Amino acid sequence: KQEVTQIPAALSVPEGENLVLNCSFTDSAIYNLQWFRQDPGKGLTSLLLIQSSQREQTSGRLNASLDKSSGRSTLYIAASQPGDSATYLCAVESSYGKLTFGQGTILTVHP
Amino acid sequence: DGGITQSPKYLFRKEGQNVTLSCEQNLNHDAMYWYRQDPGQGLRLIYYSQIVNDFQKGDIAEGYSVSREKKESFPLTVTSAQKNPTAFYLCASSITSTGELFFGEGSRLTVL
Numbered sequence: 001k002q003e004v005t006q007i008p009a010a011l012s013v014p015e016g017e018n019l020v021l022n023c024s025f026t027d028s029a030i031y032n033l034q035w036f037r038q039d040p041g042k043g044l045t046s047l048l049l050i051q052s053s054q055r056e057q058t059s060g061r062l063n064a065s066l067d068k069s070s071g072r073s074t075l076y077i078a079a080s081q082p083g084d085s086a087t088y089l090c091a092v093e094s095s096y097g098k099l100t101f102g103q104g105t106i107l108t109v110h111p
Numbered sequence: 112d113g114g115i116t117q118s119p120k121y122l123f124r125k126e127g128q129n130v131t132l133s134c135e136q137n138l139n140h141d142a143m144y145w146y147r148q149d150p151g152q153g154l155r156l157i158y159y160s161q162i163v164n165d166f167q168k169g170d171i172a173e174g175y176s177v178s179r180e181k182k183e184s185f186p187l188t189v190t191s192a193q194k195n196p197t198a199f200y201l202c203a204s205s206i207t208s209t210g211e212l213f214f215g216e217g218s219r220l221t222v223l
Contacts (some may be wrong), residue, residue, distance in 0.1 A: 045210060
C-alpha cells in the first residue's frame with residue numbers, strides 16, 4: 001500500500017527566504033506526482049504535475065523535482081512572500097485514477 | 112469560466128438524515144472524484160468515476176453513495192449509515208491524458 005509522508009509538518013520563515021518542502025513515498029511505481037496548495041477552508045489548487053518519466057517541473061518561483069528510485073520529491077519555493085502562506089500537499093498516482101495524499105506542510109511566511 | 116462547482120458550501124444535518132452534496136464541472140473531464148478531509152489527516156478517496164454510468168469505491172466508501180448519470184455531474188449522498196460524517200468534502204476532476212487533478216472549493220458538513 002502506497003504511503004506518502006511530508007516533512008516538515010510546519011515551517012515558518014521570514015519573507016525573502018528560499019525554502020524546500022519534502023515529500024517521500026514508499027512505492028516507486030507511480031504514474032505521476034502532483035503538488036497542491038490549500039488555503040484555509042478552501043479547495044486545493046494544482047501547482048505542478050510531474051509525470052513519472054520527468055525529473056522536474058518549473059512554474060514561476062516554484063520548482064518541483066522527482067526522484068522515483070529513492071521515492072522522493074521536493075518543492076522549492078524561491079524568494080518566499082507572505083502570500084505563499086498556505087498548506088502544501090503532495091500526492092502520487094500509483095494506480096490509475098487513485099491518488100494517495102500526504103498530510104501536508106503548513107507554511108507561514110512572515111513579513 | 113471553466114471549473115468545478117460544489118454546493119452547498121456549508122451544511123448542517125441532524126443525526127439519522129441523509130444529505131446530498133452537489134458537484135458540477137464544465138471542464139469536459141471524464142473522471143470525477145470525491146475526497147474527504149479531516150484535521151490532521153490527508154485526503155481520503157470516497158468514490159471515483161472514470162466514465163458516465165460507472166463508478167468505483169475508494170478507500171472509505173462505507174456510508175456513502177454516488178451516481179454519474181451525466182458527464183458534468185457527480186453528486187455524493189452521505190447516508191445515515193456513515194458513523195462520523197462531520198468533515199470537509201472535496202470534489203475533483205481530472206484530465207485523462209495527464210492525470211492532473213482539479214478541485215472544487217469544498218463542502219463542509221456538520222452533524223448536530
